[in-house]
Amino acid sequence: MDLDAELMLRVKEGDGESFALLLGKHRSPVIHFLFRMVQSQAVAEELAQEVFLRVYRSRNTYVPTAKFTTWLFRIATHLALNALRDGKSERLQERLDDDTGGVPARQVSDRSPTVEQKLVHQAKMEEVRRAIAVLPAKQRAAVLMHKYQEMEYSQIAKVLSCSESAVKSLLFRAYETLRARLAHMA
Amino acid sequence: MDCPLQSREGAQLLLERCTGGAHAAPAGDLVRHIAECAVCRAFTEQQRSVWEAMDTWEAAPVSADFDQRLYRRIAAQTSWWERLLLPLRQASFGRSIPAAAMAGLLVMAGIVLVRPGVSPVAPPARAVEHAQGETLQPEQVEYTLDSMEVLEEFSQRVRPDAPESKL
Numbered sequence: 001m002d003l004d005a006e007l008m009l010r011v012k013e014g015d016g017e018s019f020a021l022l023l024g025k026h027r028s029p030v031i032h033f034l035f036r037m038v039q040s041q042a043v044a045e046e047l048a049q050e051v052f053l054r055v056y057r058s059r060n061t062y063v064p065t066a067k068f069t070t071w072l073f074r075i076a077t078h079l080a081l082n083a084l085r086d087g088k089s090e091r092l093q094e095r096l097d098d099d100t101g102g103v104p105a106r107q108v109s110d111r112s113p114t115v116e117q118k119l120v121h122q123a124k125m126e127e128v129r130r131a132i133a134v135l136p137a138k139q140r141a142a143v144l145m146h147k148y149q150e151m152e153y154s155q156i157a158k159v160l161s162c163s164e165s166a167v168k169s170l171l172f173r174a175y176e177t178l179r180a181r182l183a184h185m186a
Numbered sequence: 187m188d189c190p191l192q193s194r195e196g197a198q199l200l201l202e203r204c205t206g207g208a209h210a211a212p213a214g215d216l217v218r219h220i221a222e223c224a225v226c227r228a229f230t231e232q233q234r235s236v237w238e239a240m241d242t243w244e245a246a247p248v249s250a251d252f253d254q255r256l257y258r259r260i261a262a263q264t265s266w267w268e269r270l271l272l273p274l275r276q277a278s279f280g281r282s283i284p285a286a287a288m289a290g291l292l293v294m295a296g297i298v299l300v301r302p303g304v305s306p307v308a309p310p311a312r313a314v315e316h317a318q319g320e321t322l323q324p325e326q327v328e329y330t331l332d333s334m335e336v337l338e339e340f341s342q343r344v345r346p347d348a349p350e351s352k353l
Contacts, residue, residue: 020253023253023256027248027252027253028245028248031245031248031252032245035245035246036243036245041246045248045249045252048252049252049255049256049259052256053256053259053260053263056260057263121242124239124242125242125243125244127239128239128240128242128243129243132240132243146205147205147237147240148240168198171201172194172197172198172201175201175205175233175236178236178240179229179232179233179236182235182236182239182240183232183235183236185235185236185238185239
C-alpha cells in the first residue's frame, strides 16, 4: 500500500493532520493539472476545492484498491471534463472579467530576463496554451497527465477508465496535433 | 530495421522513445534507423521541439488562502455530531473503541441524565405512608363520619350534666 493510501486510512480514523499532509503534497499538482485543463486559474482552484472536499467526504468509504494519486486524478479529471462540457470555465471567466485569458502571471526568475526574453517566453507559452486548448478534452487530459504529471500509460488508463492501448492512441493523436501546431518552435 | 513510421504501432514506439517511454524498441536499432531515415529524424526533432515548448507553460502559483477556504468549506459541511466525536476519536483510547460504541455510550448517558421525573434514589418510607393517606376512598370518608357521629352520641349519653342525658 502506498504512503498516501495509508494517510488516507488515517484520515478515515479522524486524523486531521494526515489530511493536511495529503493536501500539502497534492495541492499544487492537482491545481496545475486542472489549470491546464480548464485554462483558468480561478476555475482550477474552485474545482480543486471540490476535489479535496470529495476526498474528505469519501474518507469513511475509502478503500485503497488503487494508487491514491490514480483515485485523486480520477476525481479531478471527472470534474474538469464536466466543467469543460458545461462551459463552466467560460462562464466563470466572464464573471471574473479576467482579461488575461487564464494565463498566469509568470514568476520572474533570479536571472532577470530582458524584456525581449520575457515577451518571447510569453508568446511561446501562449502558443502552447492555445495548441493544447484545441485538443479534445480526453486527449488533453491524457497529454497533461503524461507530460506534466509524468504518469505511466497504465495509470493514465486507470484515471480515464480505458485500456492502455486506448491511452497510447489518445496520446499519439494528441501529439500529432501538437507537432503540427508547435513544431516550428524548435 | 523497417521504418517504424510505416505502421501505427511503430510510430507509437517512436513517440514513446521521444517522450521518455521506457519500453521503446531496442535503442541501438532505433537510433541507427533515425540516423539513416530522414522522415524518422524529422519526426523525432519535431516531437522533441513540442516537448521542449510544452516545458515553457508554467502554472501559476496557488492562492495563499486556498487551504483556509477549503477548511472553511469542510467545517461548514461537517455535522455537529461528527465534530463532537472527533476529539473522542483522536483520544488515546479512541482508536481501540469503535465509534459506534462511543456514540451509544453518549446517548445512554444523555438518557440517564436528562430523563425527567425519575429519581435514581428510593423515596423514604414516611413519604410513602403520607402519600397513601392522601389517597382515601369516598367510602372510607363516609365510614369515618359515621363513626364520629356515633361517638358524639355516645359521649352525650355518658355525660350526666348534659341536657339531653338519659342516664
